[in-house]
Amino acid sequence: MSVERDRAVLEEIVRAVVERHEEIRSEWQSPGSAWSAHVRLHSDEGRACDLLTGAEWQEVRFEHRNRSAFILTTTDEDDVRDALCRLAQVAEAYLLGRGRVEHRRGIFGRRSVLVLPTAEGEWRIGKRASNPPPMAGGGST
Numbered sequence: 001m002s003v004e005r006d007r008a009v010l011e012e013i014v015r016a017v018v019e020r021h022e023e024i025r026s027e028w029q030s031p032g033s034a035w036s037a038h039v040r041l042h043s044d045e046g047r048a049c050d051l052l053t054g055a056e057w058q059e060v061r062f063e064h065r066n067r068s069a070f071i072l073t074t075t076d077e078d079d080v081r082d083a084l085c086r087l088a089q090v091a092e093a094y095l096l097g098r099g100r101v102e103h104r105r106g107i108f109g110r111r112s113v114l115v116l117p118t119a120e121g122e123w124r125i126g127k128r129a130s131n132p133p134p135m136a137g138g139g140s141t
Contacts (some may be wrong), residue, residue: 002035002036003032003036003038005077006036006053006080007036007037007053007099008038008076009053009077009080009081009084010036010037010039010053010084011037011053012040012081013038013051013081013084013085014026014041014051014088016040016085016088017085017088017089017091017092018088018091018095020091021092021095021096023039023043023044023045023095023096024041024042024043024044024075024092024095024096025043026039026040026041026042027039027040027041028040029050034054035052035053035054036053036054036055037052037053038050038052038053039051039052040049041091041095042095043095043096043097044057045095047063047064047074047094047095047097048063049061049062049063049091049094050097051084051088051091052079054074056072056073056074056075057071057072057073058070058071058072058080058083058084058087059068059071059087060087060088060090060091061093062094062114063126064094064101064114065112065114065127067114067125067126067127067130068125068126068130069087069090069125069130069132070130071083071086071087071132075141085128086118086120086132088109089119089120090116090118090123090125092118093116093117093118093123094114094116098116098117099114099115099116099117100114100115101113101114101115102115111126111127112127113124113125113126114126118133120132120133120135121133121134128131
């Protein structure tokens with residue numbers, strides 16, 4: 001996909017999934033050299049996150065303790081669109097305050113995990129790993 005097409009797909013997803021909420025605003029950013037498009041999303045409650053798209057890497061970044069989740073894709077437009085839609089739904093849950101933070105004990109102390117519910121299930125986003133719910137049809141990310 002081209003840079004222009006990547007941006008158009010991301011704009012479409014943001015309009016369809018996120019901007020339908022009056023309390024969420026979008027601000028387009030300069031994408032930088034590794035990305036095709038970058039949008040910063042803000043909620044009235046002060047939450048913010050970023051959606052980014054690249055050739056084969058789609059990502060959402062949260063301000064909350066510098067958490068992020070990504071999906072590797074092919075360059076096929078439908079594959080990119082599906083991944084961005086999933087990540088936009090995670091961003092939507094975060095921005096609307098639907099998530100929660102769970103604390104778990106580990107070998108090296110307590111760690112926090114950001115848990116965000118979507119229609120497909122709960123995303124669990126930790127400091128070094130994120131676990132999306134299983135995709136319908138048995139695939140995974």
